[in-house]
Amino acid sequence: MPERLFYPLFALQHRGQEAAGIAYNRNKKVVFYKSLGMVSGVLSHYLGEQHPSKVGIGHVRYSTQGGNKIENAQPFCIACNKGQIAFAHNGNISNSDDLRASLFDKGSIFQSTSDTELILHLISRSEKATFREALLEILPKLQGAFSGIFIHEDTLYAVRDPLGFRPLVMGQSLDMTVFASETCALDTLGIPDHEDVQPAEMIIVKNGRIDRVQWAPVNQKGQCIFELIYFARPDSTVFGYSVHMLRKKLGAALAAIDDHHGDIVISVPDSGNSAALGYSVTSGTPLEHGLTRNHYSGRTFIQPTPETRELGVRLKLHPIKRAIAGKKVTIIDDSMVRGTTSKILISLLREAGAKEIHLRLSAPEIKNPCFFGIDIPTPSELISNRMTPSQIARFIGADSVQFLPIDSLRSCVDNPDDFCYGCFAGTYPCPVKDSPMRRKD
Ligand code: SF4
Missing domain, CATH: 3.60.20.10 (Aminohydrolase, N-terminal nucleophile (Ntn) domain)
Structure with missing residues (x-):
């Protein structure tokens, strides 16, 4: 057993x-x-x-x-x-x-x-x-x-x-x-x-x-949409959806509303992979392997303080310079929380010689806490509560930033009313009295 x-x-x-x-x-x-x-x-x-x-x-x-x-x-x-x-x-x-x-x-x-x-x-x-x-x-x-x-x-x-x-x-x-x-x-x-x-x-x-x-x-149902966007493994079926196929749809929905289709599209591995593929197919932009992830970097030996976060990202994600240099790059990530990781990532792509960098997120802006089991920082820490997408672009050093609108997200599932969108929309499918689910240590 x-x-x-x-x-x-x-x-x-x-x-x-x-x-x-x-x-x-x-x-x-x-x-x-x-x-x-x-x-x-x-x-x-x-x-x-x-x-x-x-x-x-x-x-x-x-x-x-x-x-x-x-x-x-x-x-x-x-x-x-x-x-x-x-x-x-x-x-x-x-x-x-x-x-x-x-x-x-x-x-x-x-x-x-x-x-x-x-x-x-x-x-x-x-x-x-x-x-x-x-x-x-x-x-x-x-x-x-x-x-x-x-x-x-x-x-x-x-x-x-x-x-x-x-x-x-x-x-x-x-x-x-x-x-x-x-x-x-x-x-x-x-x-x-x-x-x-x-x-x-x-x-x-x-x-x-x-x-x-x-x-x-x-x-009424309140299935966590963030399971499909980020949390679950792409080879799983969750709430009846293939996680990979759903993420491809999110990427396709991003491409459909995007005015900037760069020379190449790359993903932030691994959670951005499926959405980048969907974006590439819909936009006709070649999918390139622009970032390699070191799966052995772990997450415990570097504590996520502001001082060590950059080193942590640099040890985990490595740009492939020959793929990126001189290119207009569209980069697909699943979501943005504080924006600090994105900022470091953009500087890595600049160092690798990217000509333009357009960051696309396959989730809407996260503005609210989760009361149901996903660890989301306090509202004041969430970058989308302090800045518009164009301000975020300036802050992280990208040429543009675009999030997937909630309506587009809803259009990617067959039964949109069966999901919780609380961390994006601020309304929850049941009463929330306790403090948000934040680490207490
Ligand atoms: S608030 Fe967000 S993370 Fe929490 S259950 Fe709802 S969709 Fe999922």
Whole structure:
């Protein structure tokens, strides 16, 4: 079992690099191991281990609510009046401050600041007799984003919030039922077919038997559009969309509104690759390999302070001078947050001899926080709250900057009203009372 958890988690490493962990049922006990670090460093000692087990879960942590501390690493494993439980989830509960305060007043003791522990407290304190009844009682109390998996004894429960903010898919082979945030994890186990766990659905798997429960009505969806723009891996299918094909459409939409088609188009690898291809095909501008990415530069040994950020970008992205020198370059990136990375990147392209540089972003301007699990800086740090695109161009040293308008983004999906655009538009699909999802450490 641990080995079967390792490979899918390795495929999901892009979703979180700060901690990794697994939990599984072994000899009728739920055991776990987790630590700060990447999957290969934290869990590789499980490779080759074949402990028989019917259920297991794993998690890679992307630090938002609760910060990067071992106490907040998942899965959480507890023994309580409902039995042995392990839990891992993706997303953020947007009313967690209220729920935590209420439990605290009733005497609950918290070891962490994460939503995961909060949910387990709610289950433990429920007066329902069984784990399943307790889960069905507490899920409607949670607001915001959660796609989560529980182990209870030898049974697995997968749940998704009613708006379906974060993805969760189920795949099956002859001897396994697997749940994952992205289909790229199922591919590592040779499982080609999958279906979405539906919003407000609970799927229970025990001894190969599957039971499906709709635990709340679904009137509206709020799938995170940023998953498709930036977060997910391009070979995954998310919310029913091929991430690569959707990003190509975003690039094509950018090209359709662009007056400057340069001599070449290049991408900021890797998240700009698919959009650059779509831009190239639609505009007829040759796609060039203008930047090489050093995949070994890592992200931990250089802390992102203003002083070290330039060195970090220089170690990660390298212009190919012979491809760029003397050319009018259109460069495609997925989004812009503070603008500092773009500024360094533009100076690298200037050093490489680019004649003109036109930066195009396959996302609208980010102006608002996220309350549902994506770490976005405070509004005052967001460059689009301080400058217009032409001011940004001057600030970063580009000849022009253009963002994908929200209407163009909406036109790239078949069902635009099923998505959250909160960080762009400032309106969210559910109430937001707590502070935005920012690191607290
Ligand atoms: S606010 Fe932005 S990042 Fe957060 S869920 Fe909505 S679209 Fe996704």
